[in-house]
Amino acid sequence: MKIAILGLGTVGSGVLEISNKLKNIQVIKSFERRITSELSTTDINDIINNPEIDIVVESLGGITPAYEYISASLKAGKHVVTANKAVVAKYLDEFITLARENKVQFIYEASVAGGIPWIVSLERTKRIDPIQNFYGIMNGTSNYIIDYMYNHNADFHTTLTKAQELGYAEKDPSADIDGDDVVNKIIVTAAVAFNYLIKDRIPQYSMRHLNKVDLDYLKSKNLSTKFIGQGSIDNLNISASAMLNIINKDSLENSVPTNFNIVSMTAETIGELKFYGQGAGKLATANAIIQDILDLESNTSREKLVLNQNYTFSIDSIKNKFLIRTSSPINSPFITKIEEFDDFYYNYTDKITFSKLDEILESITTEYLVAKFL
Numbered sequence: 001m002k003i004a005i006l007g008l009g010t011v012g013s014g015v016l017e018i019s020n021k022l023k024n025i026q027v028i029k030s031f032e033r034r035i036t037s038e039l040s041t042t043d044i045n046d047i048i049n050n051p052e053i054d055i056v057v058e059s060l061g062g063i064t065p066a067y068e069y070i071s072a073s074l075k076a077g078k079h080v081v082t083a084n085k086a087v088v089a090k091y092l093d094e095f096i097t098l099a100r101e102n103k104v105q106f107i108y109e110a111s112v113a114g115g116i117p118w119i120v121s122l123e124r125t126k127r128i129d130p131i132q133n134f135y136g137i138m139n140g141t142s143n144y145i146i147d148y149m150y151n152h153n154a155d156f157h158t159t160l161t162k163a164q165e166l167g168y169a170e171k172d173p174s175a176d177i178d179g180d181d182v183v184n185k186i187i188v189t190a191a192v193a194f195n196y197l198i199k200d201r202i203p204q205y206s207m208r209h210l211n212k213v214d215l216d217y218l219k220s221k222n223l224s225t226k227f228i229g230q231g232s233i234d235n236l237n238i239s240a241s242a243m244l245n246i247i248n249k250d251s252l253e254n255s256v257p258t259n260f261n262i263v264s265m266t267a268e269t270i271g272e273l274k275f276y277g278q279g280a281g282k283l284a285t286a287n288a289i290i291q292d293i294l295d296l297e298s299n300t301s302r303e304k305l306v307l308n309q310n311y312t313f314s315i316d317s318i319k320n321k322f323l324i325r326t327s328s329p330i331n332s333p334f335i336t337k338i339e340e341f342d343d344f345y346y347n348y349t350d351k352i353t354f355s356k357l358d359e360i361l362e363s364i365t366t367e368y369l370v371a372k373f374l
């Protein structure tokens, strides 16, 4: 198999490194901003118009020009493998149509949970019965921060700075701590799990106000919290959310250390399955990309995803109980209990919809933190 890599950054250079150890994969071009080796080109047409190239690996990241280059590669009859959750979440429907029309495959294992064989396992599970829900720690940066704060009694800002120094968090950590990254992973997972591409806003609540006192409060109750991406289907209704969830101190999720991920799915005959591993990193992510390439090489048929937009996505199809930390008690008929702890108030809601939650949050004028009970 002859491949081209678009973007020789963390992931792209990992793909090159692993490919060099395998006899059946040959990287013959890399698209870069400047020429760095005999493989390099700065002209995308050297790849799109090269009939020798069977597979294009897209590891540029972002929407533009990744969207244009993936589309052009599929139209040119090349398989595309990508790690780019942002572009997959936004354009998966277009890419699978283009792949079908051009009799090639579009595969994106590495776009969710890095090195964990998650997409392929969803595909395999669905061959027997429908997936009912998925759930998990899909972002290593947020897990690193919570794990460190929980186990070292540290505050958020000290921990974030440490995570940035160690390379676990970016200079601007917003996408990881506000949930945008997890939302993209939910969209990709839901598409595979439920055959439905979510185009509506997914309820998303930041963890940037999590502090030591919140973890002290949860610990006093043998509880903990993790930033969880979740999706479920009930009849024709799909729901999803990206936010802190309150979990038991002894749960498997709470023992997930540093920047690792854990993702779970439930289907009728298999019950619950959990997958644990490196959700990011050069070689782990490249490993998932190489697995996709090897499937193409061996003609292993991956699911040809068919989306069914007959389902409905609604933020109000399910009700949950929430915990809201504030600096003064919330006055609402939907609050069932308020506990005072270290000058803060922990407000427990009744089972309410996300719309109702938003109404309550809008009435709070000072800083707050919100988490969902499982």
Ligand SMILES: NC(=O)c1ccc[n+]([C@@H]2O[C@H](COP(=O)([O-])OP(=O)(O)OC[C@H]3O[C@@H](n4cnc5c(N)ncnc54)[C@H](OP(=O)(O)O)[C@@H]3O)[C@@H](O)[C@H]2O)c1
Binding pocket: 006, 007, 008, 009, 010, 011, 012, 031, 032, 033, 059, 060, 061, 062, 064, 065, 083, 084, 085, 086, 110, 111, 114, 279, 280, 281, 282, 285
């Ligand atoms: N890193 C991970 O652990 C991980 C895990 C799972 C998925 N992913 C996904 O994999 C993708 C790549 O991530 P990464 O961490 O490898 O990012 P990265 O280190 O920033 O690499 C991206 C590379 O693409 C190059 N590039 C971007 N736009 C370009 C353009 N228009 N023309 C030429 N070169 C361009 C960049 O060059 P410059 O540096 O000059 O901009 C850089 O070398 C992202 O979609 C990310 O979400 C990453």
